[in-house]
Amino acid sequence: MKNRTGWVCGLLLSSALALQGCAADGVPKVQPIEEVHGSTSTKPVNDDIFIPSGVFPSTGEKAQPPVAYDNQLSDAAKASTVGSAGPLMPSVWLYVSLSSQAFLNGTELDSGVNTRVWETFLRKYGFPFKTIIGPEKLENSAPGVLVLPSLVALSEREKQAIMKFRAQGGSVLSTWLTGVRDEHGVWQGFAFMKAGLNVDVVGDTQAEEEEHFMMAYGDSPVLHSLLAGQRIWLERLKGVYPLRLQGQQAAAQIMDWPRLSIGKKVNATLVFGEHRQPTGMLSRSVVMGYPERLWLSADPKAMEAIAHNSLTWLFRQPDARLAAWPHAYSNALSIAVVAPEVIDDFDLAFAERIEEIGVKATYYSLSVKAAKSPSILKKLQEQGHELGYMADYFEGFQGQPADKQANRLKLMKQEFAQAGLVIGDTIGFYAPMEAQDKITEGLLNQQGFTYFVTFMDKTDGRLPVLLPRAPGVDSTSQPLVMLPRTQSGPEDLMIEGDPDEGLKKYLAEFESALAMGGLLFVRFPNQTLLDDEQLDAILGQMKTHAKRLWMAPNGAVARWWLERNRVSVQMDMANGALRLSVTVAGNTPLSLPPSVTVNLPYANDSLKLVPIGPQEATLINMVALDPWRVAVSLGQLAPGTHRWKMQFERAVLINKR
Template identity: 50%
Template structure:
């Protein structure tokens, strides 16, 4: 495989019994139909263990359910590349590191999506998909601080460290400490940070009666109001110890909350989503959006593994970033991280090459709601590929969105020819050798179409 396809085989998962979940990298040319970081269970069959591969580009990795076991393995499960043959002809390769037996027993929709995307790329056929995050970002980072102790100068210093990496923070506040923390929280809020809601006390909601939960949430809102914080339009909630249930979600909706942060067991993906109970109002301003937290917090990782916990956290963050995912990083207020540890973390957050969108939880939710109004399609007109963008709603786009387009050949130039509309203020930028991004910004609702022309690079 290395000599013929430029793909190295680094081993298999025979000795990794719990490593049997394919984890996809969202927004890549060959796995873009699946959400970022989606878990796809693979059957474990003796003698035909998935391979760890290495090549130019990767689109999936095999890990355990928690996405921790297997982190140290440098290989990937799906890789792709393009190389020039001795004749000069360009040849594309996609290598899937698991056998057909495992295809048949896994989620068929996921397997078919991977096969479909891969074949279109191999056949050099145009393909279009909506970027998960605002242009030009390929992933998102939200730093969340749970305020369970009185906020003071320690928290101001923590924010100053994050601010050097241009990171704003969402503070989920326990209402029992809100009054004594108000002065510090208002300073933090004035610096562009978000104030959100944690609970009335540090106790989970799951399993409590609906009446008790309602009483606790009303107490939470009252104590926050008394401390000078009114419920904003995009109010967020993070249950203590991430313990909540269907009653909590119903109450949050009725009280006007916009989103909540959940643990990774709430979904198999690493993107925001609408709970199944609110699909019928998917575009309504009143629907709750769930933000899954899928990374072990640094201080938790270091407590569990004093020697390598920070390394594990940084590796988890790298993988989430590679997957084009939403990375919600939770810290306690009164953080006990040493200055050098915090510096190592913020340096990772500030890496410009990773195209990380640093946003508060509320900003992520605002974008995700707006993204629901964007619909794209690809068809042909007289044999020419045609992109159609349909923007619903009543307001122009506030965020810069991206439509990603697979190119037939590396570094091709893409031209857009308006088809029945006079919209010309869209820009095209290459994102990598195989794709170009069409930037949509400040565009009014409506339906727009362009014919796609590809000019081969010389």
């Protein structure tokens, strides 16, 4: 097997290491780019200055069919493409189009800010790059990564040069509108974006004022440094609206704050893919549906992480990171049954229904009600379901004095104990109506609760969060786990209006959340009012995605997140070869196999891990997540550090003519 890892050494060490490590919330440790000098005028522009009125219907569901663009290379481009071998070291070519500059200068927006943002970013992270101006320089650029920063207007010659670049095996990163107008500013439509970038523009967010949050897909090949479902605010600037895109694979959605704006619209605003060119060469592309102007006002850490992850993927650099969930699941699914009423035989029937698809729920009961049905609760525990605290009576904790909250928590636990109910070592809490405050959370922390459930406003991601233990608590105690509820339960959406429409909204929201790779926390009230047909639809959807879903009660999710916190993953260079290192802290083996996601240099590559030292664990299995990623299970690793050499082998490609 031919070792092809040496070529990444320079860039891996100069730029990728700049993003190593994560803060407590999982956000990459990056610093904002320094001030980008120059005018960033926010003078009003017409909504149709970039995209003419009427191109998109007001619903944003479909775009007008684009005028076909001839994506065949000219004879001159073909002649200069044959035999091109590409560079020995990758480079970034940052293209400046005089046609696009001239058009932007007429919009009262700074025509140079798009280029300056990228120059500042590329210098900061040590990417080798060169800014090139004009089609002649573009035509003579060796393959690498070509950055097209919001090049609204392009000449035919420039479009041909971009296609030639891809035909030679170069990769492209494009932002916002590319080549939708010609060198004279005349509207050309989205045909070039379809033919040259492999993306369909199906709408924008002009008609949806609330939809200005980008939601990241967790563990995506091009967004893996962000949290699953991470919410990123984008400025709403008149005339400059994020695009709705369709491509080979999506990596982020544009939505409203609570992530409910689903409907029939296409929500993807960042897409990527890899396509074989007419020359036989493979070319990758990343298309970001927002311009650099919106980057400047957004969270700089998140925007830089997106740019960095995208570029390294376009450079075909391998990457390895710890996945959020046990091998080889992409999501976790937990069902919470919130029980303000007495739990009875009706709830046992519900438990039997969810058990049919392999789900065990967590039941959160009021202590005053639990004391009236201890036998039913014990039976649920015997069947594998978990029990958690809700409160002493149905009233929120928020705003109550600390002494009253403390007394309520004490009484709650006493009444459970008097009823003979044992929660166990995993102590969970879900406040009535999610009405809790900092005092409540502080008391849970001090009293040694394992986890608590909270509303989505406590985190921008869709993953659990670990909170340090309060001062004075046993120093050996593990962190307190916060489980965010980031989606609506079925009955939350069905209780008002048409139940059938509410169910459709729930099912659509579930699918949207599934794409983001986080915790799908689904709640039901006890004594649910759902009929058999409605419950069949809900559970059938869960069963359909069972291979991707780690179905576990909330206590198990919290325990896994604490166990996962013991694992760290690093990829580096050692003796000229890539090396994967996995460290397990603590003194006991892991109860569930951690999953390491690896980005492959080429689609469908084979990955081989060669142990360094005889003590390493034996590889259990490896699962392809998509053409560009594999999930590696390393089994029940013993505590300590384990290392492997990473070797990649190209898949055998057969050209059918």
